[in-house]
Amino acid sequence: ITGCIRMGSEVLCTFEGHWDLQVYIKELTNRESVLFWEPCPEVRARRLRKYTVPLDLQRPNESERLWQKVSSAILD
Secondary structure, three states: OEEEEEEOOEEEEEEEEOOOOOEEEEEOOOOOEEEEEOOOHHHHHOOOOOOOOOHHHOOOOOHHHHOHHHHHHHHO
16 A cells, blocks of 8 residues: 655655555655554454355356456466
């Protein structure tokens, strides 16, 4: 993820990282990056489990079904 905090048109700090790993905040006054967020094991354990609909139950225009041949070609 990336982002910034502004006061009016002035950027005060920026954010950069991965939503499921570490996110750092950098103040533009001193250019120092500091760890802002890192999910602990308890947070990771509470996440929703990935659920996908089986391909044979998907509609013809659903993304996973549309891209299945491309995905197979990449993996093979």
